Amino acid sequence: MLKTIFLPQNIRFLHFIFITILCSIHFGFHYLDFKLLLDDPKNFVDGTLILTSFDAYHYAKGTREFLEFLKSPNFYTFNALSMLPFLSILGGILAKYTSLSFVLSFASVIFSATLAPIMYALNYFVLNLLSQKRYFCNNLLAFTAFLASLIALFLPSFYQRVGAGYFDTDMLLLTLPLCALFFLLKFTNATRFSYLVLFAAFGFLAINWHNGIQNIFLLGFLLFLILEILCALRFRSISQESLMLASSFFVILTPSAPCFIVLIALLLAFRFCPKGIWLYFGISIIYAIAFDLFNPLIAQINAYIFGATQHTSDFIFASVVNTILETSPTTLSVLIARNGGILIFMLGILGFGALLYNAAFVFFKMFIARKNPSRPILYLSIFLLPFCILGFYSLNLGVRFSFFLTPIVSLGITLFLLIFFSKCYRYLPLCVFASAIILPLSLTTLRYSIPKPILSAEEIHAFKILDSKLSANDFIFSWWDYGYALRYYTKAQIFLDGGRHSGAVNYPIAKILLSNSPKLFYNFSLLLAQNLQNTPKKMWNQIFALMLKDKSPQDFLDSLKQDYQNRPLANNAQVYWVLPMRVLPLLANINTFANLNLKTGKPLKDSGIFAYFNNTKNSLNYKINQEINIYQYFYTHTFFSASKTPLTQINFGQNSLLLDTDYLKSNIISAMIFQKLPQNICASGKNVRIYHLKDSKCAELPAH
Numbered sequence: 001m002l003k004t005i006f007l008p009q010n011i012r013f014l015h016f017i018f019i020t021i022l023c024s025i026h027f028g029f030h031y032l033d034f035k036l037l038l039d040d041p042k043n044f045v046d047g048t049l050i051l052t053s054f055d056a057y058h059y060a061k062g063t064r065e066f067l068e069f070l071k072s073p074n075f076y077t078f079n080a081l082s083m084l085p086f087l088s089i090l091g092g093i094l095a096k097y098t099s100l101s102f103v104l105s106f107a108s109v110i111f112s113a114t115l116a117p118i119m120y121a122l123n124y125f126v127l128n129l130l131s132q133k134r135y136f137c138n139n140l141l142a143f144t145a146f147l148a149s150l151i152a153l154f155l156p157s158f159y160q161r162v163g164a165g166y167f168d169t170d171m172l173l174l175t176l177p178l179c180a181l182f183f184l185l186k187f188t189n190a191t192r193f194s195y196l197v198l199f200a201a202f203g204f205l206a207i208n209w210h211n212g213i214q215n216i217f218l219l220g221f222l223l224f225l226i227l228e229i230l231c232a233l234r235f236r237s238i239s240q241e242s243l244m245l246a247s248s249f250f251v252i253l254t255p256s257a258p259c260f261i262v263l264i265a266l267l268l269a270f271r272f273c274p275k276g277i278w279l280y281f282g283i284s285i286i287y288a289i290a291f292d293l294f295n296p297l298i299a300q301i302n303a304y305i306f307g308a309t310q311h312t313s314d315f316i317f318a319s320v321v322n323t324i325l326e327t328s329p330t331t332l333s334v335l336i337a338r339n340g341g342i343l344i345f346m347l348g349i350l351g352f353g354a355l356l357y358n359a360a361f362v363f364f365k366m367f368i369a370r371k372n373p374s375r376p377i378l379y380l381s382i383f384l385l386p387f388c389i390l391g392f393y394s395l396n397l398g399v400r401f402s403f404f405l406t407p408i409v410s411l412g413i414t415l416f417l418l419i420f421f422s423k424c425y426r427y428l429p430l431c432v433f434a435s436a437i438i439l440p441l442s443l444t445t446l447r448y449s450i451p452k453p454i455l456s457a458e459e460i461h462a463f464k465i466l467d468s469k470l471s472a473n474d475f476i477f478s479w480w481d482y483g484y485a486l487r488y489y490t491k492a493q494i495f496l497d498g499g500r501h502s503g504a505v506n507y508p509i510a511k512i513l514l515s516n517s518p519k520l521f522y523n524f525s526l527l528l529a530q531n532l533q534n535t536p537k538k539m540w541n542q543i544f545a546l547m548l549k550d551k552s553p554q555d556f557l558d559s560l561k562q563d564y565q566n567r568p569l570a571n572n573a574q575v576y577w578v579l580p581m582r583v584l585p586l587l588a589n590i591n592t593f594a595n596l597n598l599k600t601g602k603p604l605k606d607s608g609i610f611a612y613f614n615n616t617k618n619s620l621n622y623k624i625n626q627e628i629n630i631y632q633y634f635y636t637h638t639f640f641s642a643s644k645t646p647l648t649q650i651n652f653g654q655n656s657l658l659l660d661t662d663y664l665k666s667n668i669i670s671a672m673i674f675q676k677l678p679q680n681i682c683a684s685g686k687n688v689r690i691y692h693l694k695d696s697k698c699a700e701l702p703a704h
Contacts, residue, residue: 011138015120018146022116026153030109033450034164043453045460048101049165050453055498056167057484060104062088064488067095086209087169104167111171112162118178119407120149123414125185129376130358131418140432144417147436152410156448157338157402163450169210170403176206177213178407181383184245188375191241196248197267203252204263214253216386216404218293221249223382227363234367243277244270250284256291314545315553316601317503318593330399335392338402339409343442348405351412352388354419356381384408413439455485459580462688463489466578473573475529477509479583479590486578495532500540503593508544510594511557514587516665518678523560525693526567529575553598564679577691579672585612587663611658615651 037043043050051057062084069081070092081089090111095103123145131141152158161170180202187195207214225246232238247270251263269280336345359381366373384407390397391405417435424431467490470476474492483497496509512524531547532540539546548556569575588610595603648664650657650673663669670676672689682692 011142014139014142015124018142018149019117019120022120022146022149022153023113025150026113026116027109029154030163034105036450037164037453042457045457049105050455050457050460051104051167052163052165052451052453053168054454054481054484056104056165056454057488058498059085059087059091059167059169061484061488063091063095063103064100066092067100070096085169086205087167087171091167105164108162108166108168108171109164112158112175114172114175115158115178115406116149116153118175118182119152119410120145122178122182122185122407123148123411125182126355126380126411127414127418129189129374130415131422136418136421140421140428143432143436144414144421147439148410148414148417151340151344151413151439151443152406154443155338155340155344155406155409156446157399158406160448160451161403165453166451173210173213173403174406176202176209177216180206180217181380184383185376185380187245188241188379193271196244196270199245200248200252200263200267203248204260207252207255211255214255216390217249217383218253219386219389220383221253223385224249224379227378227382231366231373234370235372240274240277243281247277247281247284250288250293254288254291254293262287315504315598316596317507317598318596319503320501320506329396330394330402332395334399335394335402335405337446337448338399339391339405341442341446344409344413344439347416347439348409348412351414351416351419352384352408353412354415355411356385384411456687459582459688460485460489462685462690463578466576466690467491470576471571471573473569473571474576475532475569475573476576476578477512477525477528478578479509479513479586480506481583481586482578482580492576493532495528495540502541504544505541506590506593507596507598508547510590510592513668514591514594514663514666515557516662516667516670517561518667518670518676519562519564520557520560521667521671522678522680522693523565523567524557525575525577526565526569527560529573530567530569533570533573575693577689577693579668579689579691581672581687581689584657584668584672587612587666587668590668591663605662608662609645609647609658609660610663613656613658614654615656 034049037049051060066081066084066088091103091107094107094110124142127136127141127145128138158174161168180199183195183199183202186192187199203217207217228238228242228246231242247266248263251259251266266280266284269276336342339345340348355377359377362373362377365371387404388408390401391403391408394401394405420435421428421431463486470490470492472491472493476486476490476492476494478486478494478496480496480498480501483494483501484499486492487494487497496505508524508528512521512528515521515524527547528543531543535543535546551559591608591610595605595608597604646661648659648661650659650669652673657669657673659669667678671678671683671691675683677683677691680694682694684690684692
C-alpha cells in the first residue's frame with residue numbers, strides 16, 4: 001500500500017527531489033527574513049546589508065584582502081594569503097564571480113544549505129542500517145530522513161546563526177564534521193579507499209574551518225581508541241581499517257603547518273603500500289606527540305570550564321567567558337526552546353537515547369557472545385556523543401553551544417519515527433501522515449527573532465569619516481566588541497578585537513575607561529600605543545606585563561596619575577579612542593576586568609551599582625533627598641539608596657543609567673556623558689564619540 005503512496009520508485013531520483021525541496025525551503029524562508037530587513041533602509045549602507053555578527057567583519061576583511069590578492073598576486077601577498085581563514089578564501093572565490101556585497105549578505109544562507117543533503121544522507125544511512133527491510137520500503141525511509149532533516153534546518157539554534165548577513169563560520173560548522181563522520185561510517189560499512197580519502201579530506205577541512213571542531217573530534221577519537229583497544233584485547237587482533245582510521249585521526253587532529261602534506265603522504269602510503277600499516281601508525285603517533293596534539297583541548301578546558309580567572313606567569317586576570325552573553329550560563333527552558341520546543345526536543349533526545357542503548361547492547365554483546373560488533377553503530381554513537389555533551393553543557397557554557405544539538409535532535413527524530421512506525425505498523429499510513437503534519441507544525445509555535453545588523457548606519461558612517469583622516473600607523477582604542485568592525489572600516493591599528501580580548505589584554509583598556517583620573521586616561525593611552533609600536537603583535541597579549549617592567553601594578557598606575565606626559569610616537573602616529581554610545585550598557589562587564597587585584601584575582605572592592613534601562617518601561621521611586629541637574633541633552637537625579645549609597649540616574653531620551661559614585665566619576669562617563677575631557681584631547685561625534693589625543697595645543701580647542 002505504501003508503495004503506491006511514495007512514488008516514484010527510482011530511489012535516487014527521490015533523494016534528489018527531497019534534497020531539492022529541503023534546499024528550496026531553506027532559501028525561501030531566509031529570503032523572507034531578508035525582505036524584512038529590506039523594509040528598513042537603516043539596515044543598509046551604500047546598498048549593502050550591515051552584517052549581523054561582530055565576528056563577521058573579521059572574515060569580511062579577509063575576503064576583501066583575498067580579492068585584492070587576485071588583482072596583483074605576488075610572493076608576499078601569497079604568503080599573507082596562507083594566513084587567511086578558510087571562510088575568507090571561500091567567500092573571496094565566490095565574490096570573484098559575484099560581488100563582495102552579495103557574498104557578505106548571502107554566503108551564510110548559500111553555504112548553510114549544505115546541511116540539508118548531509119543531514120538527509122546521514123539520516124537515511126542510519127535508517128538503512130537499523131530498519132528491517134521486510135517492513136519498510138526505501139521510499140518510506142527516504143521520507144522519514146526528509147522529515148527529520150527539515151526539522152534540523154528550522155531549529156532556532158541553527159536557523160538564527162545562518163541568516164542573511166551572518167558571515168561567520170557557523171554556515172559550515174556542522175556540515176564539514178558531519179560529512180567526515182558520514183564517510184567514516186561508509187568506510188567501515190563498505191571498505192573502499194575513496195571513502196577513507198573523503199573522510200580525511202572533510203576531517204581536515206572541518207578542523208581548519210574552526211578549531212573548536214578539533215576538540216569534538218578529539219573526544220570522539222579518544223572514545224574510538226578505547227573501543228578499539230577493548231576489541232583488540234577481546235579478539236586478539238586489530239583490523240587494518242581501524243589502524244588506517246587511527247593513523248588518519250592522529251594526523252588530522254594535530255594542528256601544524258605540514259599537516260596537509262603529511263596527510264597526503266599517509267593516504268598514498270595506505271593506497272600503494274598497505275603492508276606497512278604498523279609503521280605508518282607509529283609515525284603518526286610520533287607526529288602527534290611532536291606537534292602537541294592535546295594542547296588545544298587543554299586550552300579550551302581551561303578557558304570554558306576553569307575560566308573564572310585567567311592566570312599568567314605573574315598575574316591573575318578576569319576571564320572573558322562569563323562576560324559574553326553567548327558564553328554565559330543559560331537555562332534548560334532556553335535550551336529546549338532553541339532546539340525545537342518541548343515536543344521535538346524530547347522526541348529527539350529519546351531517539352538518540354535509543355541509539356546509545358542500541359550501541360551499548362552491541363558493545364556488551366561483543367564481550368559476552370564474542371561476536372564482532374556492528375562498528376557503524378558504535379562509531380556513530382561515540383562520535384556524536386561529544387556533540388550531545390557539548391550541546392547540553394551549553395547550560396553552563398552558554399547558548400551558542402546549543403548549536404551542536406542540531407544533528408542530535410534530527411537523528412533522534414529519525415530513530416524515534418523508526419521505532420514509532422515499527423510499533424504501529426498496522427496503522428503505518430496514518431502514523432506517517434500524522435508525523436508529517438504534527439512535527440513541522442510544532443516548529444511554528446516557537447518564537448524567536450532573526451539577528452539584526454550589529455552596527456547602525458550612523459556608526460559606520462562615523463568610522464568611514466574617521467578613516468579618511470587616518471594613516472596605517474595610527475592606533476584606535478575601543479572595547480573589543482567593535483574591534484573587528486573598526487579594523488574593517490579603517491586602516492588604523494586596532495588593539496582589542498574579537499580574537500584578542502583575553503583578561504590580560506582587556507585590563508589596560510578597562511582600567512583607562514573606569515579610572516577616575518583624566519591624567520591616567522591620557523598618559524596610559526599614549527604609553528600603551530608607544531609600547532605597542534615597539535612590541536611584535538604576537539606579544540600584544542602580554543603588553544601590560546611588559547609595560548610594568550619592575551614596578552608593581554599599583555605603583556605603575558599611580559605614576560600615570562601625576563602629570564600630563566607628552567609621549568611622541570614613531571612615524572607621527574596618532575592615538576584615537578572610538579566609543580559608540582552603545583558601549584555604555586557594557587560598563588558593568590568592563591568593570592569586571594578593571595576592578596581586580598592582579599596578585600590575588602579578587603575584586604578590589606564591591607562591584608558597585610550600575611544599571612542601564614528603558615525609562616519608559618521601568619522607573620524608580622524617589623521622592624526625598626533628591627537633587628536634579630539639567631544639562632543640554634540630558635538631566636540627572638541624585639538620591640540615596642536604601643543602603644545609604646549615593647546614586648545618580650542619568651536620563652537621556654528613553655534610556656537611563658543608574659550609577660554609584662565610582663561609575664559616575666569614571667573617565668568614560670565624564671567624557672561621554674558630561675564631556676569633561678582630559679587635557680590635550682579633542683572630541684567629536686554624537687552617537688559615536690571620537691577622542692583624538694594630541695599635544696598641549698589641542699587643549700585650547702573646545703570639545704564639540
